[in-house]
Amino acid sequence: MRISILGSEAMYVCICNAITESQVRQAVEAGAEDLWDLQAATGIATGCGSCKETAADILREGRSRRRHFEPQVYVPSLA
Ligand code: FES
Numbered sequence: 001m002r003i004s005i006l007g008s009e010a011m012y013v014c015i016c017n018a019i020t021e022s023q024v025r026q027a028v029e030a031g032a033e034d035l036w037d038l039q040a041a042t043g044i045a046t047g048c049g050s051c052k053e054t055a056a057d058i059l060r061e062g063r064s065r066r067r068h069f070e071p072q073v074y075v076p077s078l079a
Pocket of ligand 1: 014
């Protein structure tokens, strides 16, 4: 459900708890690793649960993007 308020548009992914897609993405960027982390950070999927799959999709997408930008650590060989 998209709601436009004063020209800015918000996509609600959890209607029960009024959680927006932006809030979920921020929680993933802040380090949420699984649905429990998202629930603790945002309260998503703690009502009827119908948003659980969407939350999982956003989580998967965000985690793969985050991994892509994580710095690689080079450990030189001693041999
Ligand atoms: S829509 Fe998210 S818990 Fe109901």
